[in-house]
Structure formats: C-alpha cells, structure tokens
Amino acid sequence: MSLQRIALDVMGGDNAPDAILEGALMATSPIGTMKLPADRILLVGDEAVIDAFLRRQGAQGRFAIQHASEVIGMAESPSTALKAKKDSSIAVCVRAVQTSAAGAIVSMGNTGAVVGAATLGLGTLEGVKRPAIAVTLELTGSPVTILDMGANIAPKALHLVQYATMGSIYARDCLGVASPRVGLLNIGEEASKGTELLKEVHPMLAASRLNFVGNVESSGFFKGHSDVVVTDGFTGNVVLKLIEEFAGFILNLMLGELKAHSVQWAPEALGKIKKHIDYAEYGGALLLGVQGIVVKGHGRSDARAVANALVQAQRALDSDVNKNIVQGLAEA
Amino acid sequence: MSLQRIALDVMGGDNAPDAILEGALMATSPIGTMKLPADRILLVGDEAVIDAFLRRQGAQGRFAIQHASEVIGMAESPSTALKAKKDSSIAVCVRAVQTSAAGAIVSMGNTGAVVGAATLGLGTLEGVKRPAIAVTLELTGSPVTILDMGANIAPKALHLVQYATMGSIYARDCLGVASPRVGLLNIGEEASKGTELLKEVHPMLAASRLNFVGNVESSGFFKGHSDVVVTDGFTGNVVLKLIEEFAGFILNLMLGELKAHSVQWAPEALGKIKKHIDYAEYGGALLLGVQGIVVKGHGRSDARAVANALVQAQRALDSDVNKNIVQGLAEA
Numbered sequence: 001m002s003l004q005r006i007a008l009d010v011m012g013g014d015n016a017p018d019a020i021l022e023g024a025l026m027a028t029s030p031i032g033t034m035k036l037p038a039d040r041i042l043l044v045g046d047e048a049v050i051d052a053f054l055r056r057q058g059a060q061g062r063f064a065i066q067h068a069s070e071v072i073g074m075a076e077s078p079s080t081a082l083k084a085k086k087d088s089s090i091a092v093c094v095r096a097v098q099t100s101a102a103g104a105i106v107s108m109g110n111t112g113a114v115v116g117a118a119t120l121g122l123g124t125l126e127g128v129k130r131p132a133i134a135v136t137l138e139l140t141g142s143p144v145t146i147l148d149m150g151a152n153i154a155p156k157a158l159h160l161v162q163y164a165t166m167g168s169i170y171a172r173d174c175l176g177v178a179s180p181r182v183g184l185l186n187i188g189e190e191a192s193k194g195t196e197l198l199k200e201v202h203p204m205l206a207a208s209r210l211n212f213v214g215n216v217e218s219s220g221f222f223k224g225h226s227d228v229v230v231t232d233g234f235t236g237n238v239v240l241k242l243i244e245e246f247a248g249f250i251l252n253l254m255l256g257e258l259k260a261h262s263v264q265w266a267p268e269a270l271g272k273i274k275k276h277i278d279y280a281e282y283g284g285a286l287l288l289g290v291q292g293i294v295v296k297g298h299g300r301s302d303a304r305a306v307a308n309a310l311v312q313a314q315r316a317l318d319s320d321v322n323k324n325i326v327q328g329l330a331e332a
Numbered sequence: 333m334s335l336q337r338i339a340l341d342v343m344g345g346d347n348a349p350d351a352i353l354e355g356a357l358m359a360t361s362p363i364g365t366m367k368l369p370a371d372r373i374l375l376v377g378d379e380a381v382i383d384a385f386l387r388r389q390g391a392q393g394r395f396a397i398q399h400a401s402e403v404i405g406m407a408e409s410p411s412t413a414l415k416a417k418k419d420s421s422i423a424v425c426v427r428a429v430q431t432s433a434a435g436a437i438v439s440m441g442n443t444g445a446v447v448g449a450a451t452l453g454l455g456t457l458e459g460v461k462r463p464a465i466a467v468t469l470e471l472t473g474s475p476v477t478i479l480d481m482g483a484n485i486a487p488k489a490l491h492l493v494q495y496a497t498m499g500s501i502y503a504r505d506c507l508g509v510a511s512p513r514v515g516l517l518n519i520g521e522e523a524s525k526g527t528e529l530l531k532e533v534h535p536m537l538a539a540s541r542l543n544f545v546g547n548v549e550s551s552g553f554f555k556g557h558s559d560v561v562v563t564d565g566f567t568g569n570v571v572l573k574l575i576e577e578f579a580g581f582i583l584n585l586m587l588g589e590l591k592a593h594s595v596q597w598a599p600e601a602l603g604k605i606k607k608h609i610d611y612a613e614y615g616g617a618l619l620l621g622v623q624g625i626v627v628k629g630h631g632r633s634d635a636r637a638v639a640n641a642l643v644q645a646q647r648a649l650d651s652d653v654n655k656n657i658v659q660g661l662a663e664a
Contacts, residue, residue, distance in 0.1 A: 154528070187482060195566055218570045238570070244551065250578075
C-alpha cells in the first residue's frame, strides 16, 4: 500500500547521495536486522545517479524511483530555494505524500527547506495549531523525547500543551513507553518558576490527562525523571545544538588525551559511549503535527543513521501515531 | 585598605564550612602559587566554628573574622530566608560591603539568596539597568564569558546591550582579552534570525563600539569564535545547567566504560579534561553590575574552587572593573 511507503530524499545531506543510498540498502538488506521491505522505499532524486549507484551495488530494480531534477544545497536560503526549485528532491518528496504515493518523508537535507516544504505542503493534522520538531535522545538508557527543537521560536501556551500531547503519544506509540512522564523545561522545579509563558503552561499541563511530572531543569535530561520534555523552539534549538557539539567535543578531548598518554583504548567502549550521546541511534528529528510522517536526519548522517531514520519512519507509519494524535487532541 | 577585602561566606555551600575554610588557607598559603595576602580575607560565619577549625590547622589569628549567627540553607526559599534571617552569613557579607568593611563577597551558598541579597543590598552601579550573572568557561583553551546566566529571565533589548558592555569590560580587565569578540546567542548566524528581542538587539550591538561578531549558535561555544556571549537569563540558565551536568555525565560514562574494559587510565589525562569542562577553574559566577564584586561559586565547590573564586574576586577588585563598567556604559 503506497501510503505505507517512505519517500527517501537521496540528494539531501553532507554525504549524499552515496550515504543515503547505502542507508536504503542497509535498512532493506535481507541479511541485516532491520528488515524493512524494499518496496516500502521510494528513492527520490537524480534518476541517472541512483541507477548508476544501484547498478554498481548489484541492486538495480530493488527500489521504486521518482526522478527529481533539482537539489537544494545545505547552505541555501530555504524560502528562496523552495520558490526557485520546484523540482527539488525535497519538493518531490512532499508531492509524493500529497499525492498519496508515499506516507512518509526521510531527508538529511537542508532543515529549513524540509520543515518549510513539509509544513506548507502537507498542512497540519486536524486540531494541531503548530507542528513541532521532536528529537529523541538516549542519555541515561531510556529515551527522552524533547520538543520543540526549533519549528516555532515564539509559541503560545496552547502550542506547548499540544506539544506535550503529541510527544506523549509519540513516546507511547513509537518508543513503547507505557505512560510517558511529561516534564516542562524550566530553570527551577517549583511551579512558580520561569517566564510568564511557562507560568501559564504549568497549570494547564497539571490539569490535563497527561502524566505531567512538573518542571524539569536541563540537568534533568541526565536523571531519567521524564520521558518527554516540552520547551519552546528557541530554547530547544539551543539545547539540541549544545548537546550535539558538546558530546563530540568531549569525545575528541578524551581521545586526544588518551592518545597523548598512550592509553590503549577499547573500541567497544567508544561505541557504547557514542550510542548514549548520538541521537542518530534513534533516527532523526521528527516533525510532529503535519499530515504525514516527516523524519529529518542530521546533515552529517552516515548510512547507519539513514537506515535508522528509515526504520523510525516505518515505525511511525505502522503505529498510526498521527491518527492517535488527532484523537488525543480531540479528547484533551 | 578594607575596600580591597573579600568577605568570604564560610557557612554557604554543600561542603561548608570545612571546604570554604580550606579554600581560604589554600589561597593564602605562603608556599602556594596563588599568593593572596591573608589580610584581604574576612571570614564571615559562626565564630566558634571558624576558631575551632583554624586552631586545628594551626592558623589561629591569620584571618579577620566577622560573626554571623544564622545560616541560610541551600534548599531554603531565598526571599523567605532573607526576611527571616537578618543575621545570616550571606546578609552579614552584604553588610560588610555596605559598610565598606569589604569590597567583595565570595559565597558558595544558596544562589537565589546571594543574588537577591546582593542586588537589593548593594544596589546597581551608576547607569546599570539590570545586573547579570556571568560565567566563564574554558572549553577550547581560551575563556568564553557567558551572561546572563539567570539574574533576569525576561530582559529588554537595552539590558542585553548592557550585558555585552559589562561582559566585554570584564573579559578585558580580568581575563586579559585585548579586544573581546562579543557574540549574541541565537539559533542561526544570519542577522534576521531569532526572537523579536534578538532582532531588536542585533542592530544595537552592530552600531555599538563593541567588537560585535554577530549571532553565535550554542555549538559556537566550542569553536572559539567569541570571547563574550550574551543571552537572556532563561536561556543562559538552561545552557549552564546543561553544560555542568553533561560534562559530568560523559566523564562518568567514560570512566565506567574504561573500567568495564579494564583500560588503565592516565590520571593526568582526566585532570586535563576536567580543566576544560569545569568552570570552577575560573572561580565562580560573577554578579556584574552591582556596587561591589560578588562571586557565587557552585554549591558543590571544593577547597580548590573556593580558592579560585577568592583569586577571581581579588583580580576583579584590583582591576577596578566596576569603575570601568560605569565609564564604559556612560560612553556607550
């Protein structure tokens, strides 16, 4: 069924197209562990490039292909590029969902262009005021989903309450958390803390049907007290970029010091640490609240991250998370 | 001269009073490297406790002491505690500056109580609209001073511009940065990015005499592109708590993995990494913009962090940073 299909933007990302196509092969490899059927993927991009790659890998004919003649670069202005390049791989992915040729989009491309094209092109789910970008981190051994990571930098109270509902349903349906604990990102745990916006949101969440655990501080990400953390898109974006860079910074510092002191490092240990701090383990950022599943992976994504993002999109499609969000908001 | 004296809150902090008093000894040790004269420290707290400690260490008579009969606990409500405990060590430190018995305060105690008592009790410097909490991190080998870390969670544009001036003068006078590069924390580098507040502040900073380098993202803390980063107190506080906890989290993860794989670790390497990510290396947070020098160290501070905070206060006193801030704001 084509609505269960994932339109994969082959041209977006720092390592496109090779890493993207390798990711599709990895996710659908018959000897791999991911077991995504190849007919669930629609490759979107330059047909000649895709064909040549698949032929080199002996995988011609394995995937459906939709040609897109243009590419939006990682550094292009999203609004300008979307207007000028009507046949970009991102725009064609969005059209695939609009025409029901696919139900989901996975892209490692220009964030602003993906979010902008998807928000405008797909429209919001019934009852959703504003979509939100959700990112799942596994810092402490259990996943924490934080939203909004930058879709809306000046949200109103109702938007934040809707984020809480959407994040909670996502954590339940796609991450298997039975009754997700929802925290509100703040600078202190007392209900009276924070900006006027947060003081307005706190009692609304407390009165909701959600499993609201109150305010959480940013230090709380490492304490495992909440499964979903709600914040405005400005703060969320600052947090996300800080976590991404800090993790890499400390790892490099550590590896450099170990080398300088000739310490023999255990590669499995590094792998385990990376797994904790690298959100690509969970796929990418999810644009929640639009009519369709949209996964935006990191521009730097390698094949494994692309494969994880495809599996994340599959899980979201199969769980009917969007239908449940519409229902959840109607009942809220 | 008593205005050059530092009132040290002996009773504040998780490890008080011992770690605080050990810090005073460390900073003034004749064989140490810090060389802070003992007559520059005024110990404020329970006189009997202080006397007993100094006697045990064979250091009786080395420091001036000011008795304070009460202590504000780390978890007490700041406003309630300040009203109820007029003779708390924090209140007595503030009175020491009010009466010119000291020019600076160093405390590891209750943050809200220290900031509240100092702001109300000392008043702002001429021309300063709102004080700001500045924290210096040395992530990349050169110090980055970030402010505000939580004094004012809903600042106006002019406040942020003043933070930039204060931070810039502090970096120049106390950290030896010749022409500090000032960045504005934002979610993108383009001038058009961010909240309405930031769009208002950007052209004001661009038109100022400061060495303004434009918007910086939170990932920029690790890139060494700016010496001073300006932000609102809400975002700053989220950033500070995240950095503090994340650093400790990754270090623990790393040490755990190394142990699990029986990797022999080089202690010097750990020390070097800690030095990069532990802001206690630079002392504590500085409350900039009040009439006096106020250093608020982390509650968890050990003796070394206390000693660093004392040296930081000494440097601020000796550099006349407050006089220069008043002058800088008048010329801005």
